[in-house]
Amino acid sequence: GESVGLHLPTLSVQEGDNSIINCAYSNSASDYFIWYKQESGKGPQFIIDIRSNMDKRQGQRVTVLLNKTVKHLSLQIAATQPGDSAVYFCATPPSGSARQLTFGSGTQLTVLP
Amino acid sequence: ETGVTQSPTHLIKTRGQQVTLRCSSQSGHNTVSWYQQALGQGPQFIFQYYREEENGRGNFPPRFSGLQFPNYSSELNVNALELDDSALYLCASTKASLNYGYTFGSGTRLTVV
Numbered sequence: 001g002e003s004v005g006l007h008l009p010t011l012s013v014q015e016g017d018n019s020i021i022n023c024a025y026s027n028s029a030s031d032y033f034i035w036y037k038q039e040s041g042k043g044p045q046f047i048i049d050i051r052s053n054m055d056k057r058q059g060q061r062v063t064v065l066l067n068k069t070v071k072h073l074s075l076q077i078a079a080t081q082p083g084d085s086a087v088y089f090c091a092t093p094p095s096g097s098a099r100q101l102t103f104g105s106g107t108q109l110t111v112l113p
Numbered sequence: 114e115t116g117v118t119q120s121p122t123h124l125i126k127t128r129g130q131q132v133t134l135r136c137s138s139q140s141g142h143n144t145v146s147w148y149q150q151a152l153g154q155g156p157q158f159i160f161q162y163y164r165e166e167e168n169g170r171g172n173f174p175p176r177f178s179g180l181q182f183p184n185y186s187s188e189l190n191v192n193a194l195e196l197d198d199s200a201l202y203l204c205a206s207t208k209a210s211l212n213y214g215y216t217f218g219s220g221t222r223l224t225v226v
Contacts, residue, residue: 043217089155103155
């Protein structure tokens with residue numbers, strides 16, 4: 001079945017540095033990916049998405065890179081701020097889904113002062 | 114524009130009991146999905162409701178059931194609670210026309226003792 005997984009369960013970065021969070025997926029037919037941010041006590045919040053016809057997409061301080069050859073995507077956060085501390089998930093709809101999403105296990109990002 | 118609201122925020126139940134969790138979808142959204150998030154894990158899809166009917170289901174037993182009402186709000190019912198049902202239950206709503214444009218609520222933390 002479909003699976004997505006994150007490479008590191010935790011990541012600590014200094015405030016102001018760039019953060020890179022990685023995610024691997026198993027189904028080469030996956031064509032849409034979403035990154036979510038989940039702060040403590042809250043539900044997941046949409047950050048950015050990317051379709052498989054793109055290699056890169058940029059938002060405000062965030063960039064998602066998609067490498068379909070190795071089935072890997074990453075989320076880059078520029079100039080990481082304390083408010084970026086959260087758990088980050090990649091998610092993708094499984095084949096033939098009715099708009100459901102399969103989530104990875106998440107990376108806890110901690111921003112150090 | 115109101116977001117997705119869930120009630121209650123926390124709940125403690127005894128094994129074998131039944132529980133009902135409630136969700137009010139974001140204004141203008143007609144599709145509701147429910148997810149279970151165990152501690153330290155990503156959310157897992159339970160089911161989705163559209164036009165008051167179940168429109169997709171994940172790998173959850175029949176004791177997990179739901180309802181959607183004409184105002185698009187929704188309930189998740191779990192019968193014969195087990196200890197492993199302890200989790201954060203997330204509701205997410207979207208417009209059917211917005212593929213994967215989900216807004217998540219903050220969840221209900223269910224503890225089964």
